[in-house]
Amino acid sequence: MTNTSNSLSSVLKVILVREYLCASRHRQAFINPLVFFAIIIALFPLGVSPEPGFLSLAAVGVVWVGALLSSMLSLDNLFMKDYEDGSLEQMVLSAQPLYLILLVKSFVHWTLTGLPLILISPLLALMLHLDFQHLPVLLLTLIMGTPVINLIGGIGAALTVSLRSSGVLVSLLVLPLTIPVLIFGSGAVQASIDGSVINGHLAILAMLLMLSLTLAPFATSAALKLSVSN
């Protein structure tokens, strides 16, 4: 039998194009988490204390917690629609490795949720009186940390996609696993503020990123196969 299947790169391109198309028709789903992030940070000084000295101390933690929580909000979008209309079955039945398909999906999802969040975070951090010179470190940790949150979140989303109401469950499953990202992400910026070395924190973040890039899609594809077989 001749091999009729499409080459891997063009399959991945088809999926990439389609993911962006779907997202462009459901913009609301990606704007909400971003607005949520901005609102958390805008309201924090009103709720606690607007004093610059206090805010600059709390800024890193607030930005990071905000980023983590708003990432949780968008996790439902990752597989839910594809599960409901059956597209997920088609992806599972593809002759191409589900691992790579999921990496593409995660990448698209990150560019639509993580990236905008990173782009507005300097502005919000300045609002919280974070010293200008620490912004690059904050950005760097967010660039390394948000993909980890997305990838780990993907596992939770895949596990719960076949459940009717999975909202809180995903967060309960995923949040504990993302705590290291929060600790080392905010830790790096804190270390930079204290004037100590940040290499250790960054190295651990990079390790988390590499681990989740290589391992999370495996777990996600196993979880998806389980969810689809219900």
Added chain:
Amino acid sequence: MLRISKLSCERDDRFLFDKLDHSFPVGSITQLEGPNGAGKTTLLRILAGLFTSFEGRVLWQDRPLNEARIEFNSQLLFIGHKSSIKSGLTPLENLRFLVGIQQHITKTELYAALEKVGLYGYEEVLCRNLSAGQQRRVALARLYLTQAKTWILDEIFTAIDKQGVAQLEGFLSEQAKKGVTIILTTHHHLNIAQLQVLSIGRQESSDSLMVSQL
């Protein structure tokens, strides 16, 4: 050739089928028949490799399905109960994805297939604005594009009008002659000469229904 041997499947403490043996030879059209809840969709999903909680074996070209996964998938067309059509995309965009993850496809071929299923002029309309039958037809356009040799089709005639059904019957029988193995479920009475029927589901299920009605 797809073959099942001693297939047993239990769902919710009920045996859907017990030690079922059957083979689906190349070029055959098999209709699964049985009352609602008999397990037709489950059997199709087992054959497609989507449902794995069963006992017994599914063999494809005399190899267990889970060992021949990639080869099997690359020649499989599965249209499920959920038709995989995204309401936010146009028929053209939907098809480009559904066919594109399997094989290379050109724009002309996509347009031609949509015309064959009667969606000429609807290529760029969002699927949410199409009728149920038209959305089904988008999924059915995959039949005209695929190079797959095993077709597993779950309730594809739902919401399709009489002419559409007749056209499909002709097309399916023509493709089977070319060596495509077709396994499908439907509650329509199909007008296909070489149709084989596989009945599943226990006979007593209809009896118990009658008892409960009394």
